[in-house]
Amino acid sequence: MNRTPALDLPPPGLVRMRLVATVLLVLMAATFLVSRQLVAAHPGWGFVRAFAEAAMVGGLADWFAVTALFRRPLGLPIPHTAIVPNNKDRIGDQLAQFLRDNFLIPRVVARRMRRVDVAGAVARWLTDPPEGAGGQFRQGASKLAAQVLEALDPARLGGMVKAAVAARLTETQVAPIAGRLLRAAMAEGRHKPVLDAAIRWAADAISSNDTTIRQMVHDRAGAILRWTGLDETVSNKLIGGLEGLLAEMADDPDHPLRVRAEETLDRIAWALQHDPAMQERVEAVKAELLANPAVAEWLGGLWEQARGALLGIARDPERAMRGRLGEVLRQLGETLRAERLATTVNRFARRAAVSIAADYGDAIVRLVSETVRSWDVRTITGRLENAVGRDLQYIRVNGTLVGGLVGLLIHLVDVLL
Known part of the structure; x- marks a missing residue:
């Protein structure tokens, strides 16, 4: 028993x-x-x-x-x-009741949790952990995680992950999200480097395709222009004009064409968020992409990369903590030191503990009592x-x-x- x-x-x-x-x-x-x-x-x-x-x-x-x-x-x-x-059964009942009266009453849990700085403790552990802190826990947890990942069927699990991601993408309206992202990027000026890169690309394309452009002008010019050599003059003017225009756009942030390009981007951002026709076109493109086998293969590759990364972390957690993951966790710890965020985290922890006590307090009491009785x-x-x-x-x-x-x-x- x-x-x-x-x-x-x-x-x-x-x-x-x-x-x-x-x-x-x-x-x-x-x-x-x-x-x-x-x-x-x-x-x-x-x-x-x-x-x-x-x-x-x-x-x-x-x-x-x-x-x-x-x-x-x-x-x-x-x-x-x-x-x-x-008095075994009575001891079990009184022990369970003691837990209920002193630890699992929501108001008691809330009062005790007000004195617990969960955010501060996590921040200290992430930014400046004591020597060997969490070592055994990390090794044990990572070993368990590695065993679980290796025990699961990669093909079946990968298929489940791909299906879940595809279903999530299918349910999500991409257009409004893309519109908000574009509008936020423009508000912060993050679209300007993209415009600069597009201008430089256009200038490089004209320079590297100089011969092709001249040949196109020559082929489309009339016999008189070719006989008089004016086709070469037209080509020079055309190439020079385009290069000069792109140079002006690159040097002048307030160039009219750049302004019109930004206005076009702004209209696109608005249409993505509010124009049903634009949203339907985006959804159609999304559905076509998701139906493409290449996209499914790409999603599978992402899962395999993620699974390999998780296995690497699980097998060597100390090395992972010294790398980018450790840096991210340390930055997270620094972020948790912010008073406003710490208050939010502590409030969430307190509400979660109170909710657990309210929802599962009686079940915990019965578990203790029944376990002792057994x-x-x-x-x-x-x-x-x-x-x-x-x-x-x-x-x-x-x-x-x-x-x-x-x-x-x-x-x-x-x-x-």
């Missing part, structure tokens, strides 16, 4: 203290017997006998009290002994005795010594009076 033999074995500390207390009691008994025979030889032995006698009584009394908690002393059916075995008598007795038995053996030692001192004091008073 839910027994774990290893947990029933007494720890070495308990065995050692039990032996010390028992040896001390036996020593007091032997001292009493010896001193009782020597009292007639010298009055001083009376003090030894009084100490040993009272120590023996105190040690026996405390041995009886400690033993009565877990079993019947000497196996005798003495009333009010074997307290723990006889243990057999020997199991719960062994576990409780292993937990507190060493301190109880100290009570036996203290009872023996204190009893001896009290007996010595009484004998001294008796001699003086």
Whole structure:
């Protein structure tokens, strides 16, 4: 019945203290017997006998009290002994109720969580962890993660991931998101480098295709233009004009063509967010892309890369923590030091804890109570005795010594009076 033999074995500390207390009691008994025979030889032995006698009584009394908690002393059916075995179910119920009344009431959890700085603790651990902090946990967790990733069927899991990503993309309206991103990029001026790059690309394209442009003008020019050589002049003017225009656009941020390009981008951003026709066209393009086998293969490649990266991190977490992942986590820790964000994180942690207490408090209480009830008598007795038995053996030692001192004091008073 839910027994774990290893947990029933007494720890070495308990065995050692039990032996010390028992040896001390036996020593007091032997001292009493010896001193009782020597009292007639010298009055001083009376003090030894009084100490040993009272120590023996105190040690026996405390041995009886400690033993009565877990079993019947000497196996005798003495009333009010074997307290723990006889009240196992009541102990489980009261332990569960103690947890419920002191830890799992939402207002108690909220009050205690107000004093807990979750964000600060996480920030300190991420930015400046103590030497070896989390090492065993990280190694154990990473080993488990690696085993789970290796045990899962890569093909089946990859198919599930691809299907989930594709379904998510299908459900998501891309156009409004793209419009908001474009509008935000323009508001922050992040579109300007893109325009600069497009202008440079156009200039490079004209320069590298100079011969092709001249040949196109020559082929489309009339016979008279070719005979007079004016086609070459037209080509020079055309190429020079385009290069000059692109150079002006590159040098002048307020060039009219650049302004018109920005206005066009602004209209595109608006249309992506508000024009149903534009949104339908974007959705059609998205659906066509998702139906393309090359996109499915690309998604599969992304999953394999992500799986390989996760396995690398799981197999060597320390190396990962020294790399970009560690830098990202340290930056996250620095970010968590911000007062506003820390307040938000702590508020979220507090609400989550309160919600767990409110939703699952009764279930936790029943789990504790039913678990204790399911243990057999020997199991719960062994576990409780292993937990507190060493301190109880100290009570036996203290009872023996204190009893001896009290007996010595009484004998001294008796001699003086």
